[in-house]
Amino acid sequence: MAALPPGRIAYVNARLLDPASGLDAAGALLTDGETIVEFGPGLFAAGVPSDVEVVDCAGACLAPGLVDMRVQLREPGEEHKESLRSAGEAAVAGGVTSMVCLPNTHPVIDDVATVEFVARRARQIGLAKVYPYAAATKQLEGKELSEIGLLAEAGALAFTDGTKALRNAQTMRRALSYAATFGVMIVQHPEEPALAEGGVMNEGEMASRLGLAGIPPAAEAMMLERDMRLVELTGGRYHAAHLCTADGIDIIRRAKARGLPVSCDTAPPYFALNELAVGEYRTFAKLSPPLRSEDDRRAVVQGLRDGTIDAIASDHAPQDQDSKRLPFAQAAFGGVGLETLLPVSLELYHNGHLSLLEIIGLLTAAPARLLNLAAGQLKAGAPADLMVFDADQPHRIAPDNFRSKSKNSPFDGRPVQGRVLLTVIDGRLVYQAK
Amino acid sequence: MTRETIFPHRHLLGIQGLAPTEISALLDLSDDYVDKNRSADRKMTTLRGKTVINLFFENSTRTRTSFELAGKRLGADVINMQVSASSVAKGETLIDTAMTLNAMHVDVLVVRHPDSGAVKLLSDKVNCAVINGGDGSHEHPTQALLDALTIRRRKGHLDGLTVAICGDVLHSRVARSNIHLLNTMGAQVRVVAPRTLLPSQAERLGVEVFHDMRRGLADVDIVMMLRVQHERMLGSFIPSIREYFHFFGLDYEKLAAAKPDALIMHPGPMNRGVEIDSDLADDVERSVIREQVEMGVAVRMACLEVLTANLQKDFR
Numbered sequence: 001m002a003a004l005p006p007g008r009i010a011y012v013n014a015r016l017l018d019p020a021s022g023l024d025a026a027g028a029l030l031t032d033g034e035t036i037v038e039f040g041p042g043l044f045a046a047g048v049p050s051d052v053e054v055v056d057c058a059g060a061c062l063a064p065g066l067v068d069m070r071v072q073l074r075e076p077g078e079e080h081k082e083s084l085r086s087a088g089e090a091a092v093a094g095g096v097t098s099m100v101c102l103p104n105t106h107p108v109i110d111d112v113a114t115v116e117f118v119a120r121r122a123r124q125i126g127l128a129k130v131y132p133y134a135a136a137t138k139q140l141e142g143k144e145l146s147e148i149g150l151l152a153e154a155g156a157l158a159f160t161d162g163t164k165a166l167r168n169a170q171t172m173r174r175a176l177s178y179a180a181t182f183g184v185m186i187v188q189h190p191e192e193p194a195l196a197e198g199g200v201m202n203e204g205e206m207a208s209r210l211g212l213a214g215i216p217p218a219a220e221a222m223m224l225e226r227d228m229r230l231v232e233l234t235g236g237r238y239h240a241a242h243l244c245t246a247d248g249i250d251i252i253r254r255a256k257a258r259g260l261p262v263s264c265d266t267a268p269p270y271f272a273l274n275e276l277a278v279g280e281y282r283t284f285a286k287l288s289p290p291l292r293s294e295d296d297r298r299a300v301v302q303g304l305r306d307g308t309i310d311a312i313a314s315d316h317a318p319q320d321q322d323s324k325r326l327p328f329a330q331a332a333f334g335g336v337g338l339e340t341l342l343p344v345s346l347e348l349y350h351n352g353h354l355s356l357l358e359i360i361g362l363l364t365a366a367p368a369r370l371l372n373l374a375a376g377q378l379k380a381g382a383p384a385d386l387m388v389f390d391a392d393q394p395h396r397i398a399p400d401n402f403r404s405k406s407k408n409s410p411f412d413g414r415p416v417q418g419r420v421l422l423t424v425i426d427g428r429l430v431y432q433a434k
Numbered sequence: 435m436t437r438e439t440i441f442p443h444r445h446l447l448g449i450q451g452l453a454p455t456e457i458s459a460l461l462d463l464s465d466d467y468v469d470k471n472r473s474a475d476r477k478m479t480t481l482r483g484k485t486v487i488n489l490f491f492e493n494s495t496r497t498r499t500s501f502e503l504a505g506k507r508l509g510a511d512v513i514n515m516q517v518s519a520s521s522v523a524k525g526e527t528l529i530d531t532a533m534t535l536n537a538m539h540v541d542v543l544v545v546r547h548p549d550s551g552a553v554k555l556l557s558d559k560v561n562c563a564v565i566n567g568g569d570g571s572h573e574h575p576t577q578a579l580l581d582a583l584t585i586r587r588r589k590g591h592l593d594g595l596t597v598a599i600c601g602d603v604l605h606s607r608v609a610r611s612n613i614h615l616l617n618t619m620g621a622q623v624r625v626v627a628p629r630t631l632l633p634s635q636a637e638r639l640g641v642e643v644f645h646d647m648r649r650g651l652a653d654v655d656i657v658m659m660l661r662v663q664h665e666r667m668l669g670s671f672i673p674s675i676r677e678y679f680h681f682f683g684l685d686y687e688k689l690a691a692a693k694p695d696a697l698i699m700h701p702g703p704m705n706r707g708v709e710i711d712s713d714l715a716d717d718v719e720r721s722v723i724r725e726q727v728e729m730g731v732a733v734r735m736a737c738l739e740v741l742t743a744n745l746q747k748d749f750r
Contacts, residue, residue: 144669147677149628174670177629181645234629 008032008052009427012044014062014388019361020377029062031384034426038380057388060421063360065097065128065385066341067376069265069367070241070313072163072334073099073130076117077106082318082405084118088127090338090404092431095387095420096128096314098368098375099338103135104162110135110146112154119155127430129385131373133160136175136186142168145178152184157371158239160187163288163317163333165223167193169230176236185237185370188227190248191289195219200329202275202290210281212328215290221247228255231262239370240264242315244289246299253308263370264308267315268337268344269410271300277410281328285410287317288333301353304362311367312359314341318406335410339402344411346391346418356391388422395419441740444747445557445564448573449614457582457618460736464583467732471507481510484541484742488514489531490567491547496702496727497567497576501544504734510541510742528552532559541742545569550607563741565734571605576737577701578611580729582619584722585656587729588697593620598650598692599641600626601660601682601709602667604633608701609660613639626650628682630671647682651691658699659684662709675708685711689720697722 012028016039029039030052048054068091074082082090091099101118103109109118109132122130134156138144148159159179166172166188175186196215201207203214224240228251231238243249243264252264269277269287274297277285285291303309317334324331345363348354354362368376375385397414399407423431440459449457470476486505488498498514505512517531528547535543540562545553550570557564568574586592597616603609603625616623617640625636626644637643644650651657664675672678684698698714698721706712715721 138669138673145673147673149673149681150677170670174630178672181628181630 008037009055010044010048010052011055011057011062011386011388012048013059014057015059016041016378017061017063017357017360018378019357020365020379022357023378024357029378029386031424031427034383036378036380036382036384039378055422060388060390061356062386062388064364064376064378065387065423065425066095066363067367067373068096068099068314068316068338068341069311069371070267071099071101071316071338072104072318073101074318075105075121076114080405081320081323084121084130085125085127086403086405087316087338088122088125088130090336090402091128092423092425093403093420094314094339095342095389095423096338097385097387097423097425098129098131098373100131100133100157100371102160102162103133104140108135108139109133109156110138110140110151112147112150115151115154115156126425126428128425129375131155131157131371133158133162133187135159136161136166136179137171140164142166142171145171145175148179148184149182152182157373158185158187160241161189163189165189165191165193169226172227173230173234176230176234176238180234180236183237185239187239187241188223190220190223190227190240190243191215192219192222195222200286200290201278202292204275204293206275206278210278217245217247217292217296220245220289221251224248224251228260228262231255231260235261238262242267242270242289242313243303243309244270244292244300245296249299249303249308253303253306256308263310265311265313265367266300266304266309267313268341269315269335271297271304272344272347273297273410283324283326283328283331284335284408284412286328286331286333287335287410301348304348305353310370312341312345312362313367314338318404319408320406324408335408336399336402336404336406337409338404340397340409340411340416342389342420343397343416343418344414347416349391350417384424384427386424387420389418389420391418393417393419441744444741444744446575446737446741447554447557447564447566449575449578449611449618450573452618454618457579457615460579460733460740461583461586463736463740464579464729464732465587467735468583468587468729471728471732476507477509478507479509480739481505481508481742484510485539486510486512486542486544486738487535487540488512488544488567489517489535489546490515491517491545491552492568494546494567496730497546500727500730501565501567501734504731504738507731508735508738510738528556529559532556536561541745542738563745565737565741568607570607571610572607573611574607575611576730576733577608578615579737580726580733581612581658581699581701582615583729583733584699584726585697588722589655592616595655596622596624596653597656597658598624598626598654599658599660600647600650600684602631602662603627603636603660604631604671605663606660610639612658613641624650624654626682628672647684647688648691651688654692654696656697656699657684657689657692659709661701661703662705664705664708679708683707683709683711684714686714689714696720699723699726702727
């Protein structure tokens, strides 16, 4: 790894983007060792002192490193799909400096030792910082609460059963209530399991033509409606992951208007693709939740525009060839996303839906705030977790070049604009585009 | 005021609804019995010829023994009836039991039942006085009285004290009776528990709600620990004993937030290492747990005396 010696480094000729403070201006930024010292439009106007190393950004954007609040890392247990190292390399190539992993590993992240294992391994690797979600219920079985208090003390940021919905209403009620005792939130995969069971794509004309079993959009709405009642009952902090339906977003919109402590995120496939991406049984487009209709996709964009959706996460779900080269119904769900998170999200900027600063905010300051993470903003004294990117550079998504062990991208071959040039973690250069 | 009029009730079914003067009178009378129990000649004749039946639909050793001893010290004939609740088809059989007891001319019935309200139901059907020995998650009035007596003897008064009740408030009849009694007597009551172990709208019971022991115990005079029925709780209400003790078990470190002379109480039986540190439970400087047991006999003697004296009167 090209680790620079901890000295003073000046990033000059940059377009500084800091969503937390609203800063969008040409300027420079100085780091010393692991932290940001100062930044601003006027910095180094009179030249950079000779003892400071200079990185010329040549007009590119300098922003906080991305905070990805939903990734599956597969280590421990399924290292043939992804490891903490390969995910770390994929992350920094995508400009991600902090990521939060789901507990659906083997063993499940439901005890203090596994939380500490993941954190320690990631620290040793020294790439993107990894923060775990811990299981809300033991073994993700949806029955007995995990040791939420001890796990939170050990560093678990929030609690979720990962890709499984907390289906039992009483369990969800107690999880919300118990987690609120410790001020931590429950993250739900909002999908009514009985309605989703056996389904492999969005229910509708497309599924009917393909002869595939569908998952109705109501599966999302029903679980969210139920959960809103439980949030109201318990006062617990609730976050809905990867929203993808118009009805689902509307439920969160109304809940927020009523003042309930809820938030939600979505992932790039749900605002950049619709069910047509399944085409002729493309298993890389088999995602959970499934790609929805064009109306739903537009509703996701609208939810991002009006602030109903709080954040964008990659929903990175690595699957090897053996899991995807199968008849559609048998193939595994999920797509990799760490290395396409920024360019696909930037489509919202290039298409005029959101400003550049708003997009970066949804990928940095917003998720960090939801998770109470000291990350995602440019701040003197904060860790120097940064990315330098060109917002306009055109290229095609090429999974063969991914650092991730798995190549299952639903965006394979898609023309996009925007590329990460440099990624810096704790002041060290950890990625540089060729 | 004579002893016949201090407590104008036929039964003792709960603390809720009792007047401060009635509670004080019971405690004063109990105080006398504490002294008598410590004297060499403890046998009295106050209840000679009276029959007390301990009718227990739930396992109990200490409460039943305490009532038995109280009755016998007063000279009553005491009979224990242990009925396994699972073998009882509820409702109808409970009333059948009442009818049977009526035919036996019992004077006082002490009843414990796993269902809230069952003791009240029985009391409506019998001719004798009924003392609630604990019904479901509803009330356990003699426990609250003995707790109050313990506190009053140590602190001299109840009003103005701050009492933290910690643990499984949701399922606890002891907590409910204590909350009613302490509020009636002018104490400030706090409850400290994870949210899953608090009843809904707990603050409406007149308590201040805390979810953190150090904050909840700050400057309190009394720390009342509740028993955690961990065999029933695990997984659903709390994740593990280890986690429970870490956050809500009473140890010296958490106790440091309380006043230096704060007393520790527990209704028993204790789960050492679950809700209370074992050394702390045995610490004679802080723990009054054994004293509570002694007060229990005196309080039950007072209740038996008052209710038997009321037997000939006509209360609605």
